[in-house]
Amino acid sequence: MTQRMAGGVLTPPAARSEVLTKTAKPRVRRRGKAWVAWLFVAPAITAYALFVLLPMGRTVQYSFYEWDGIGASPWVGFDNYVKVFTDPELSGTIVNAFELIVFFSGVPVLLGLAIAATIRRIATSRLAAVARTVLFIPQVIPLVAAGIAWSWLLSGNGLVNQVLSAVGLGGVTRAWLGDFGTALPAVGVIGAWVLLGLCTLLLLAGMSKIDPALYEAARIDGAGPLREFFSITVPSLRQEIGVCVTVTVIAALASFDIVYIATQGGPGNTTMVPGLEIYYQAFVERQVGVASALAVVLVVLVLVCVLPIQRLTKEES
Amino acid sequence: MPRRTSHRGSLAGAALLAAALLAACGGPGGTGVQSTDTGAALTEKPTCGTQPVTLRAYFETGFPLPKALSDEFSKQFPNVKWDIREDQFAVITQNAPRVLADDPPDLMRLPQVSELVKNNLLKNLDGYAGVFGWDKWPASQLEQLRMKPGGGARGEGSLFAMGLNFSVTGVFYNKTLAERVGMTAAPTTLAEFDGVLAKAQQAGVTPITVFNGGATGGLAFPLQNLMAAYGDPKPVNDWIYQKPGATIDTPSNVKAAGHLQGWIKSGYFAKDANAMDYAKMMSEFLAGNGLFMFNGDWESGNLDKKMPGEVGFFPLPAEKGGKVAAMSAPLTFGIGAKAKNADCAAVFLDWVATNETARRIAVEVGGSHPMGAADAKMPAVAQGTVTAETLAAGERISKDNGAMDFIANATGAIYAKSWTPQLQKLFAGEQSPEGLLKAVQSDYQTQVGS
Known part of the structure; x- marks a missing residue:
């Protein structure tokens, strides 16, 4: 072949x-x-x-030099890499990136599976087409626009807080992107919203190529919708789930645009991710060496996370 | 065969990569040779000549003053045309070194100059200063732009940039709200100011609108004003200028940060300050949702237009009243070390400070005090405007010798990477005043040391 x-x-x-x-x-x-x-x-x-x-x-x-982008650049060996792992400000960004995986990968893939399965059941109705379009819209909107819209929604007197107040939850309202405890999850929610449509669509496409005879056989054997989902749908979607997880994990680890628009890493570095830190190191702190070292570490990290996923979800033939 | 093809492909890739690495061996960047440009004295004033000249300029988006001045300059010197490029200040800050190194403009809006001087990217203006007589102006106007060629502490040495005007910061207030809370005159001591804050809160008025979100911690404005209220501006300036041994962690600054924390704890700022940016703060103040706003006179023209007669201004009073000090900095412009039309750009900078029309534009469009000799004619300003009040405040600060550079200008990264996260932590109750100053001082030492 x-x-x-x-x-x-x-x-x-x-x-x-x-x-x-x-x-x-x-x-x-x-x-x-x-x-x-x-x-x-x-x-x-x-x-x-x-x-x-x-x-x-x-x-x-x-990454092996100390360089401000213009002047002379002394060789510093692995010093920049040591700094990436020992400076809590830099290593903290990697921890934040892993936290984002929960929102960027976990939520879209799980929710996407559920939504795709639901849409497949109502595939012929007009509602399915509407749902597909609505879910895919975030993929079409530029991320910067989405980030701005979300920062309004999540602001102190934004829609989210208005709704919460209206249903009697005024006590929990806050500036979601400006609060130390909620800023990172709030950024995660924006990411989940963006990636959910992509995952749903990928999974839907995968479902359409599952042989209907399998479902028929299962139903004859007395399987309910749940059993069908876990015994036929999920295993058949192994490759699609693999693609979804891969794409979203990369999006989480290498995230930049959403964070840059929504919080710029604040408040107090709580939403600082490696992509943003690389940019700050290179263009604000003018530490091109440290920025490069962090970039190399990020690439290695992405590969280390993604390669096992690829292997696990590869179809055995 | 396909297998061999793919092998060959990866071999070729590896070879290319290796070649790229080898070609680039030896470390990136320049050699760090010291500049030989000492700004030698000139015997006669340079001119723009009579031949057509196109000045290449790099201005800041959203601030109409440089454009207004350049238009007027072309009117008076018809042989001078402009090729203007504009960017947000953040973009200029990030790109300044590379733009000045690769494609130097004749005239450029500049961020903090020390790193640019260190890399020999700015023209030494001493020669122009001598022949145009800039060195006879009040020294404090240009102090922030002086540095030893090739680096060192700022505040003394050769002149590496000029101002189009110099701005002053302090407290703007909404006159209607002030009346409602019973403030009849600008407070003269810090305690009086505190009293008004408390009264405003009782009256249900947000005492201070502020921005502290993203990468720009606006609480640095009230903090530095409080530093000036509690202590002498000189040590703060020494710290900003990177003088050896300078520290921001002084007893009076701890008091200032403590006072700021007091305001935060009393709830004098909007609750979501950590999610507000500068534009949001402005729109809140313009909408009348706040009594005070710590800001600079670059907004005077804007406020006079949008809230005519509605806004007042005063420098934050000192702890016990008396002399005032505040952030006051020139709107910095420089000439690229390798600029083609440096002479004509210098003529422009001198013209901005000395020409009567240019000085009027500096005030009317820029809202700030023009540069120039102490006895230079001041343009008339309509009374009752906030522009008149900021100009008066500027003169008072200059008389009290209270001009300070902005604490965010100490190093290129100190604002985004140190003050901002620390002030956000202070606002959220996750940092103490002592801890804040210690953390900033430690970041400062790393950044200055490297």
Whole structure:
């Protein structure tokens, strides 16, 4: 399967048949064709190298220097990395990022599963179409606009507090984004709202390819809706759930825009996340070395979290 | 074969990465060579000449003064055209070093100058100061812009920037609300001011509108005014200028922070201050939802337009009355070290302080006191406006020798990374006045040391 696909994409059919017959002479010809293929790929590779690989390499390089972005830069070895792990202000951002995973991944995936299962049951009604659209809207709205709208909703005299007061919960009202205890969860709620639609849609798409015969068989065996959900729906959606968790975990660990708009890391660093801290270190504190080191740590962290998820949810074949 | 292709791909990728790393070896950035620009004395006043000149300028969005001045300048010197780029101040702060290094404008709105001078990015203006006579102005006007070439403490040495005017901060008040709570004249001691706060609270009026959310802790305004009320401004200025051994953690500053904490505990600020930004504070004050607001005279013109005759201003009185001190800083502009039309930009800066029309614009549009000699003619201002009151306050502070730079300007990062989170903690009751000053001092030492 892989061979067919790769051959089909990268080399013309003639070359493929030659590979299969494994004769010595056409091999030389194939090599010539390979160069043509490289020629086609070259623009993409150049762009990739210039705008992805080079900046990544540079980031790694900068992380070993103390540099203000302009002047001289002494080599400091692993000092910047030591600082990332020992300075509570920097390591605290990583802890905050992990807290955000609960909101960015946990809520959208679990709620998304429930919502997708519900929508699938009413798939033919008009309500399903409306629900799909409403849930997906946050994906279409620019995050900055969403962040601003939410900071109004969550402000001291915003809609959230008005509703709470109206139902007699005036005692719990507060400036949600300005309170030390609630700022991070409030940011998490915004993230959950943004990512819920994406997860729901992905899961819905996954559900549509589950063979209906499976449900039919289960129902004949006497399974109820709950049993159906846990024995057929969830296991069949393994890959989709994997994608959802991966995307949302990355969104949580590498979050920047929502936090930047809603709280800018405040109050008192309670919502400071690595992405924002990297920006502050590089552009406000002008500690390009520390910023780069934190960026490298963040990339490694994302990989460490995401690779096991990928492995776990891979379909066994 | 597909396997080999993908191997080759990753090999190529690795090779590219390695090449990128090798090519970039040896550390980024310049060599840190000392500048040779000592601002040598000039024998005659520079001019903009008679040939067409285009001055490249980088201004701050939302503040109409520089644009108004540049338009008037072109009217008087028709050969000078402008190529103006604008950004938010936060963007200018972040980009200043790189813009000045790669693409230096002739005239640029500047954040705190010490890091820029350290990297030799600003033109030494001593030569211009000598030939134009800027060094004969009251010294306090330009003190904040002086530094030894190549770095060191601020406050003395060569001139590296100029002001378009100098602003003053203090307390704005809503006259209608003041009448309602029985405040008939501006308080003359801190205790009197406290009395008005308490009365306002009893009358159901929010005593002070303030902003303290995001990355800009607005409580720094009342805090520094209280520092000036309790102590001498000089040690605070020394700290801001990074003089060796300076500390912000002094007994009088602890008293000031304690007083601020008292206001917080008494509930004199809006409850959601930690979620309010500057714009929100302004809209609350403009809507009449607050008696006092700690702010600067850059809002005078705006307040005169939107609440004509409704707003008053006074510098926060000292603990026992008498001399007042307040944050008062020039609206800082500099010339790039490698600027093409430095001479013409310097002519503009001198013109702003000396030309009668320019001085009038500085007051009418900017709302602040113009730069220049002590005996220079002051533009007339309508009485009863808040602009008239801020100008009078500016003169009083200058007479009392009470001008201070802003504590947020001590280092490039001290505001966003130290004052703001600490003041947010103080507001939330999670930090003590002593702890606040200790934490800021410790961050300061790390930042100044590096």
